[in-house]
Amino acid sequence: MAVTVKTFASSNEAAAALSSDRAARYLGGGTLVMRALNEGDVSISTVVRTNDQTLTRIDASGPRITLGAGVTFARVLAERDLAFLHAPARSIGGPAVRNMGTVGGNLFAPNPYGDFTVALLALDATVAVQGGFGARDIPIEEFLQSRERQAGTLVLSVSCARPASAEAFRYRKIARIKPKGGSVITLAAHLPISGGRIAGARIALGSMAPTQIRARAAERALEGRILDAATIAAAASAASEGTSPSDNALGSAWYRREIVGVHLRRLLSGQE
Amino acid sequence: MSKTPLQFRHNGREVAIFVDGGTNLLVALRELIGDMTPKFGCGQGGCGTCSVLVDGELYLSCLTLAETVAGRSVETLDSLKQGPNLHPLQRAFADNFAAQCGYCTPGMLMAAKALLDRNPQPSRAEIVEAISGNICRCTGYEPIINAILAASGGRASA
Numbered sequence: 001m002a003v004t005v006k007t008f009a010s011s012n013e014a015a016a017a018l019s020s021d022r023a024a025r026y027l028g029g030g031t032l033v034m035r036a037l038n039e040g041d042v043s044i045s046t047v048v049r050t051n052d053q054t055l056t057r058i059d060a061s062g063p064r065i066t067l068g069a070g071v072t073f074a075r076v077l078a079e080r081d082l083a084f085l086h087a088p089a090r091s092i093g094g095p096a097v098r099n100m101g102t103v104g105g106n107l108f109a110p111n112p113y114g115d116f117t118v119a120l121l122a123l124d125a126t127v128a129v130q131g132g133f134g135a136r137d138i139p140i141e142e143f144l145q146s147r148e149r150q151a152g153t154l155v156l157s158v159s160c161a162r163p164a165s166a167e168a169f170r171y172r173k174i175a176r177i178k179p180k181g182g183s184v185i186t187l188a189a190h191l192p193i194s195g196g197r198i199a200g201a202r203i204a205l206g207s208m209a210p211t212q213i214r215a216r217a218a219e220r221a222l223e224g225r226i227l228d229a230a231t232i233a234a235a236a237s238a239a240s241e242g243t244s245p246s247d248n249a250l251g252s253a254w255y256r257r258e259i260v261g262v263h264l265r266r267l268l269s270g271q272e
Numbered sequence: 273m274s275k276t277p278l279q280f281r282h283n284g285r286e287v288a289i290f291v292d293g294g295t296n297l298l299v300a301l302r303e304l305i306g307d308m309t310p311k312f313g314c315g316q317g318g319c320g321t322c323s324v325l326v327d328g329e330l331y332l333s334c335l336t337l338a339e340t341v342a343g344r345s346v347e348t349l350d351s352l353k354q355g356p357n358l359h360p361l362q363r364a365f366a367d368n369f370a371a372q373c374g375y376c377t378p379g380m381l382m383a384a385k386a387l388l389d390r391n392p393q394p395s396r397a398e399i400v401e402a403i404s405g406n407i408c409r410c411t412g413y414e415p416i417i418n419a420i421l422a423a424s425g426g427r428a429s430a
Binding site: 002003004005007027029030031034035037038039047049074093094095096097099100180 | 276292293294295296315316317320323329330331332334335336337339340383386387401402403404405406
């Protein structure tokens with residue numbers, strides 16, 4: 001079925017068009033929306049686009065980095081200052097998907113996708129959105145919890161603080177096909193160290209709930225502690241608490257609950 | 273539903289067509305331009321057989337909204353033909369038995385071309401990464417990797 005494609009010069013106009021039409025969907029890199037159209041998704045009658053260059057900007061020079069929603073994973077990988085995000089970017093798709101798929105689109109990618117968002121969640125990112133009533137910043141966790149209602153808003157950018165060290169941020173995607181494949185589970189950990197102890201632990205999980213979630217019980221087990229074997233064991237045993245994974249072709253809910261602690265232990269202890 | 277005029281460069285030649293809203297680049301190439309070299313596989317971005325180059329970058333044509341290539345350069349497998357001769361990549365695929373049923377081959381060749389255009393002497397690992405978005409259900413990938421190595425002057429058995 002043919003849809004109406006509306007292309008705008010500015011993100012403001014695109015946001016207005018998006019918020020005024022429930023059957024409109026924003027087209028970024030196309031890996032989600034074109035797929036839906038190819039599958040005959042009749043809920044989409046209008047496709048909204050913009051050529052606004054501000055959406056493709058990368059600001060990676062300072063302690064806080066900002067990625068425009070239209071930045072592709074290939075561009076993240078080409079940016080030396082974004083080395084801490086290279087592992088999540090590289091874990092997505094093949095080269096063609098990385099040339100097309102965008103940081104903003106990944107926020108809407110359902111399971112078993114959305115791996116980059118797992119990394120952003122562990123980094124306490126902020127999502128800048130433009131709705132019918134202007135622009136605002138939303139903490140990524142809040143954004144994900146209300147993702148269903150965000151379809152009418154336009155994501156402009158995501159930003160987060162650069163981790164203090166390479167050691168402080170870790171990422172692991174479990175897939176059945178390497179180097180490409182949907183996620184069985186995806187894990188990201190941000191463990192800032194203050195005075196030898198973990199301060200502000202963040203553990204984010206993908207494919208363990210309808211959207212990416214934080215493993216708060218595991219975070220509590222890590223907070224204020226030294227990252228030793230006992231702490232890691234406590235965090236690993238708490239990893240599945242509060243999760244609600246589903247069955248899909250890549251793994252069952254039971255399997256995901258069984259392995260999430262194993263992989264969290266490996267991630268925290270630096271094992272391959 | 274009105275049609276949208278669309279002009280772009282197809283294998284070095286300017287083309288002008290009219291597309292329906294939401295038409296993907298694969299449909300535009302196959303049904304409106306008549307270039308049957310990119311194949312329809314999954315329509316989901318999972319198989320890679322529709323791979324083409326847009327301004328030199330590897331794209332999945334089935335997930336590319338046709339009108340987004342306005343004014344840009346699109347290269348398909350058809351751009352590799354050199355009169356009666358095979359392109360060196362095609363020759364290497366034939367010599368190394370890298371095609372069996374052949375359905376993945378157009379995408380594999382374009383993914384290989386995208387790699388070699390940027391990195392003329394890739395390592396085996398870089399080749400594996402470069403074709404990781406392309407599914408082959410016949411060959412087990414080894415002959416394809418060997419063919420790309422051979423085309424880049426590397427040792428096929430490395």
